[in-house]
Amino acid sequence: MFDSLMHTIANAFVExxxxxxxxxxxxxTGQAVFGSRFILQWIASEYKKKSHVPRxxxxxxxxxxxxxxxxxxxKQDPVFILGFSLNTFIYIRNIHLIYxxxxxxxxTPIEKDED
Numbered sequence: 440m441f442d443s444l445m446h447t448i449a450n451a452f453v454e455x456x457x458x459x460x461x462x463x464x465x466x467x468t469g470q471a472v473f474g475s476r477f478i479l480q481w482i483a484s485e486y487k488k489k490s491h492v493p494r495x496x497x498x499x500x501x502x503x504x505x506x507x508x509x510x511x512x513x514k515q516d517p518v519f520i521l522g523f524s525l526n527t528f529i530y531i532r533n534i535h536l537i538y539x540x541x542x543x544x545x546x547t548p549i550e551k552d553e554d
Contacts, residue, residue, distance in 0.1 A: 470503075497533045
């Protein structure tokens with residue numbers, strides 16, 4: 440069973456990259472950028488010794504989501520188009536809130552306990 444699964448995955452990689460290598464690279468790049476946000480968050484949390492979401496997490500989320508949205512549109516996959524479309528608005532909103540908060544310069548009660 441495991442061999443069959445690995446064979447199917449390997450064939451999917453080869454098929455994707457041989458049919459349209461440019462779009463395959465776009466898809467894998469989007470996946471790498473999007474996935475790297477979790478590694479960043481993990482490293483930041485280990486460094487702070489508590490759960491922490493750094494600002495760069497939101498930028499990686501946005502860039503990865505936009506790349507994967509573009510790829511999903513090319514593949515004409517409505518499930519992923521919808522998912523990455525909605526995610527993109529959430530990431531933009533979080534980035535907007537970060538900038539808005541920085542502009543005001545207030546420290547909220549929740550933030551007092553962060554560091």
